Amino acid sequence: MVATVIILRKTGSGPTTSNIxxxxxxxxxTDIHSTADTTAPIQIPTDTSTKRSFWVVxxxxxTVAPAxxxxxxxxxxxxxxxxxxxxxxxGQQGTSYTQATGTTGDTGLALTTGNYTSxxxxxVNVFTFTSAAPRTITGSTSGTGEFGNSFVYQITVTSDAxxxxxxxxxxxxxxxxx
Amino acid sequence: MVYWVxxxxxxxxxxQDESQNYDKLxxxxxxxxxxxFEDKPVLTIWxxxxxxxxxxxxxxxxxxxxxxxxxxxxxxxxxGQVQQTLxxxxxxYNNEKETFPxxxxxxxxxxxxxxxxxxxxxxxxEVFPGETYYINRKVKNTxxxxxxxxxxxxxxxxxxxxxE
Numbered sequence: 001m002v003a004t005v006i007i008l009r010k011t012g013s014g015p016t017t018s019n020i021x022x023x024x025x026x027x028x029x030t031d032i033h034s035t036a037d038t039t040a041p042i043q044i045p046t047d048t049s050t051k052r053s054f055w056v057v058x059x060x061x062x063t064v065a066p067a068x069x070x071x072x073x074x075x076x077x078x079x080x081x082x083x084x085x086x087x088x089x090x091g092q093q094g095t096s097y098t099q100a101t102g103t104t105g106d107t108g109l110a111l112t113t114g115n116y117t118s119x120x121x122x123x124v125n126v127f128t129f130t131s132a133a134p135r136t137i138t139g140s141t142s143g144t145g146e147f148g149n150s151f152v153y154q155i156t157v158t159s160d161a162x163x164x165x166x167x168x169x170x171x172x173x174x175x176x177x178x
Numbered sequence: 179m180v181y182w183v184x185x186x187x188x189x190x191x192x193x194q195d196e197s198q199n200y201d202k203l204x205x206x207x208x209x210x211x212x213x214x215f216e217d218k219p220v221l222t223i224w225x226x227x228x229x230x231x232x233x234x235x236x237x238x239x240x241x242x243x244x245x246x247x248x249x250x251x252x253x254x255x256x257x258g259q260v261q262q263t264l265x266x267x268x269x270x271y272n273n274e275k276e277t278f279p280x281x282x283x284x285x286x287x288x289x290x291x292x293x294x295x296x297x298x299x300x301x302x303x304e305v306f307p308g309e310t311y312y313i314n315r316k317v318k319n320t321x322x323x324x325x326x327x328x329x330x331x332x333x334x335x336x337x338x339x340x341x342e
Contacts, residue, residue: 001195002179007240020240067199069314071336072233072299131293140314140334147334170242176233176249176298178200 003177004064008146009033010057010097017146020058024168027053027155029108031100038165040105042157044086053155054100054108055116060173061146071140072176075151079130082169086161089169090123091153093137111154119152126153126171134174180220180248180269180279182232185210200232205303213250213267215279221250221265228252231264233298245269247294255306262286266294305341312336 006021011031018025018033025033030040031054043051062070081088090111095118102108113119120138129135139148151171181194187209192198211230213221223230235247251264266282287297300311317335320328 002234005236005238007238021238022241024241067195068201071312071314072296074296132289138335140336142314142334170239172237172239174235174237174293176235178233 001064001067003062003066003070005070005175006061006063007173008059008061010059010150011100013099015057015097015099017061025056027056027153029054029102029106030104042108042155043106044157044161044163045159047159051107051157052102052110054102055111055152055154057094057097057100057150057152058171059146059150060148060175062141062144065143066141066177068178069140069142070147070175070177073137073139073148074134074174075137076129076131076134076172076174077127077169079127081125081127083155083166084162086158087166088156088158089126089153090156091126091129091135091151092119092121092123093135093149094118094152095120095138095149097150108154111152116152120149123152123154131172137173179276180213180215180246180267182248182250183212183214183219184208185212201301203230205230211250213248213265216276220279221267221281223250223252223265225252228254229304231262231298231300231304235294237294245294249294249298253304253306260306260309264295266292268294299336302339302341307341309341310338311341312338 006019008017009020009025010017011033024035028040029042042053045051098116109115111123137148141147183191183193184203185191186207208225211223212219233249237245246269248267253262264284268280270277270279289296302311305311314334314336318330318332320330
């Protein structure tokens with residue numbers, strides 16, 4: 001039987017896991033998954049500073065095990081930032097979960113290896129991860145449960161951004177199964 | 179859905195998801211590997227003692243769906259050179275109805291040509307001396323959890339090895 005694999009977003013201190021395989025999730029300034037929340041937007045700075053979303057932690061979970069193995073996990077974008085002027089996204093893989101924090105309704109704590117200590121290296125512009133040059137995600141599984149490293153990302157906003165919801169971006173997970 | 183049937187020299191066969199998985203096929207007695215669509219063969223690979231390779235490649239885009247591609251083919255070593263023939267069978271859907279798959283044939287792994295044509299992580303039985311393969315091993319790691327407490331978790335790690 002082909003394995004059942006879902007994409008999780010992890011939030012809160014539990015953490016709480018939300019299945020986002022068939023839906024969108026919003027990166028804003030609260031550590032709660034939602035598809036359309038508008039109560040905790042990322043503020044647009046009025047100076048040269050940067051405002052940030054709370055970081056978003058995503059990971060794969062196997063709910064029906066593969067016959068043998070899932071491996072060769074990769075994560076990538078379409079390579080083009082469609083969020084608009086002044087809005088960027090950084091990200092990196094991490095080996096464990098760290099709860100997002102910051103000032104709700106204003107800005108999140110910066111995603112750095114200092115604040116999210118299990119990141120394998122410094123976060124980079126996620127749009128450098130493409131189908132031709134994806135982020136390799138360490139890990140594999142032969143059973144059920146969460147597997148592989150998490151991919152953690154954060155939206156950043158500068159003063160030249162426009163108010164309102166951005167265009168939606170789609171991230172891709174890819175893996176091999178036997 | 180595309181699936182495989184492994185056919186042995188003694189006339190017996192095994193369908194994907196039955197008693198044996200891909201890793202446990204008896205490769206010494208494998209005669210053919212057949213990819214099926216709607217219970218009809220769409221591709222038959224006669225192995226002629228060449229090394230079989232198969233993967234189900236899955237790409238998931240949240241909110242948009244999934245693409246599945248079967249990588250199947252053979253590898254052999256002749257004159258010190260590894261040669262391979264690879265088929266990529268793309269499952270196709272028209273609305274929600276599955277239609278006949280599209281098949282690409284290639285001699286090398288080349289993700290620049292197509293994003294599904296990247297190299298897999300080989301198993302030991304798929305490679306020849308000097309090539310890299312991966313062994314999966316379960317390990318117990320200690321992590322610091324969200325409450326700053328030590329917690330033991332079991333993970334599967336892959337270790338690269340060079341085949342001798």
